[in-house]
Amino acid sequence: MEKKRLATSILASVAMAFTVFSSAHVQATEQLNPQAIQGNYEKGELIIHFERLLTKAEREMIYQKHELTEKSTLQNGLFVNVMIEDHHKLKEVAEALMQETEIISAEPNYRMTAEYKPNDYYYSRQWFHSKINAPYAWNRTRGNSQLTVAVIDGGVDMGHPEFKGRLVKPYNAVTNSTTFPPDDHGTHVAGIIGAAMDGTGTAGVAPGVKIMPINVFDGEYAESYDISRAIIYAADQGADVLNLSFGSYSYSSIVEYAVNYAYKKGAVIVAAAGNESTNQPLYPASLSSVISVSATNSKDKIAYLSNYGRYINVSAPGEGILSTVIDNAYAYMDGTSMATPIVSGEAALILSKNPFLTPNQVVKIIYSSTRDLGKKGWDSYYGMGRIDTYQALKMTPEPMGNISLSSTQIKAGKNVRAGLSVRGSMRGSVSIEDANGKSVNTLIRSQLPQKGGFVVYWSGKRQDGSYVAPGEYRIVFRVADNRQSMVKTAAVKVVQK
Numbered sequence: 001m002e003k004k005r006l007a008t009s010i011l012a013s014v015a016m017a018f019t020v021f022s023s024a025h026v027q028a029t030e031q032l033n034p035q036a037i038q039g040n041y042e043k044g045e046l047i048i049h050f051e052r053l054l055t056k057a058e059r060e061m062i063y064q065k066h067e068l069t070e071k072s073t074l075q076n077g078l079f080v081n082v083m084i085e086d087h088h089k090l091k092e093v094a095e096a097l098m099q100e101t102e103i104i105s106a107e108p109n110y111r112m113t114a115e116y117k118p119n120d121y122y123y124s125r126q127w128f129h130s131k132i133n134a135p136y137a138w139n140r141t142r143g144n145s146q147l148t149v150a151v152i153d154g155g156v157d158m159g160h161p162e163f164k165g166r167l168v169k170p171y172n173a174v175t176n177s178t179t180f181p182p183d184d185h186g187t188h189v190a191g192i193i194g195a196a197m198d199g200t201g202t203a204g205v206a207p208g209v210k211i212m213p214i215n216v217f218d219g220e221y222a223e224s225y226d227i228s229r230a231i232i233y234a235a236d237q238g239a240d241v242l243n244l245s246f247g248s249y250s251y252s253s254i255v256e257y258a259v260n261y262a263y264k265k266g267a268v269i270v271a272a273a274g275n276e277s278t279n280q281p282l283y284p285a286s287l288s289s290v291i292s293v294s295a296t297n298s299k300d301k302i303a304y305l306s307n308y309g310r311y312i313n314v315s316a317p318g319e320g321i322l323s324t325v326i327d328n329a330y331a332y333m334d335g336t337s338m339a340t341p342i343v344s345g346e347a348a349l350i351l352s353k354n355p356f357l358t359p360n361q362v363v364k365i366i367y368s369s370t371r372d373l374g375k376k377g378w379d380s381y382y383g384m385g386r387i388d389t390y391q392a393l394k395m396t397p398e399p400m401g402n403i404s405l406s407s408t409q410i411k412a413g414k415n416v417r418a419g420l421s422v423r424g425s426m427r428g429s430v431s432i433e434d435a436n437g438k439s440v441n442t443l444i445r446s447q448l449p450q451k452g453g454f455v456v457y458w459s460g461k462r463q464d465g466s467y468v469a470p471g472e473y474r475i476v477f478r479v480a481d482n483r484q485s486m487v488k489t490a491a492v493k494v495v496q497k
Helices: 034-039 055-067 089-097 127-131 184-194 224-236 253-264 336-353 358-369 390-392
Strands: 039-052 068-074 077-082 102-112 148-153 210-215 221-223 241-244 268-272 291-296 314-317 323-325 329-332 410-411 416-421 425-436 439-447 455-459 471-480 485-495
Touching: 039 221, 039 224, 039 253, 039 485, 055 068, 055 089, 055 210, 068 224, 077 089, 077 224, 077 268, 077 455, 089 102, 089 148, 102 224, 102 253, 127 241, 127 314, 148 184, 148 224, 148 336, 184 323, 184 329, 210 224, 221 224, 224 241, 224 253, 253 268, 253 314, 268 336, 268 358, 291 336, 323 336, 323 416, 329 336, 336 358, 336 390, 416 471, 416 485
Parallel strands: 148 210, 148 241, 241 268, 268 291, 291 314, 410 485
Antiparallel strands: 039 077, 039 102, 068 077, 102 221, 323 329, 416 455, 425 439, 425 471, 471 485
């Protein structure tokens, strides 16, 4: 019998510590309360966003003036994490820093809590797969092994058999290392996305994809600086989807910067809406580049714990979700933390079918393929609706259509027209190869598609302008971006003039 146990909740109340500091250099306003004082930000630490890249000497002059010590930097020093000797002066120092012309913002190093609540009873199956029509989607794809989903969370159990051979580029953003302690929450989230479909244990929504496990938690909390470092790391390492099953009611400019950075690099970002049945915006879910996910139950009703509000984009199952936990075990948990990786898994399946889609194109497919719940159209509980993975894949266009030829047989000196339609962000190259696969001419080299595709004409000439010998040839269309490439070919026969 498989060992099963229930993970312990680490959900903590979160409250705003300071108002948002803006680039207009407005003064910070104190809004501290007992909950905030208990710790939703790292006492004695600020994150500074500079207007430009300062030299170390220039930064040190500011540090000496305000009695600061630099702990770490991001983006070549555009952001710095600094310590204040007397944490009681945090607000005072932040206000003083805002008067410096070289500083855009100075904010606390916010802590964020994992957005889930564990359950104390068990179900016999993973009901959510059939609810989102995943079995029908799996007929098309179970996830491409070239796709990577970053689980930015607590540490994933690297030894769990459900992830054998599919965990890549692990990172601990807290210690800036590659090792971390295993965590139930992070392992549970990873299993929802990508537990192996191997006949044992549980199955993930996209069991064929790679998982990039990134730890951001130090005990009960994850700090905004470490989270930002993790997001930037995931983007730089080529993650296609980022899962953020945590949040804070405190806005953080460095987290928004990191999220926008990842989005611009081509990553789809999905985040939990929160578990306190409130309409108060949670971050990073409320950021414009993020898909914000509320949770539903098995009856397609909003989950008892789920947040709601104007920032909800879509909903997904989030009650009684069975998945992996540490020590080769499995458990049921509740929360928007569980709904979020279901959406991340869907995004991974969409990209598995067409890896050239932009984040915006993936988001549009997710939104437009939902099942409408609640009030008609968008509403504050379900967003655009509960996701439907089968419908999402039906609406996902193939990256390359079929090659159309004006003729499969040409005489040297006469043109053959070849066309290919494409969908996504890519560049294309078209070449002619002989029967041995040797290139004899390049017709297009790394060009953007025109009017949704590529069209070439070939008259039987080599690159040097001479005519090829009669025989079998192939017109080769190659499309690629900075992550992957695809090829389609069409055979043509060159005959005598």
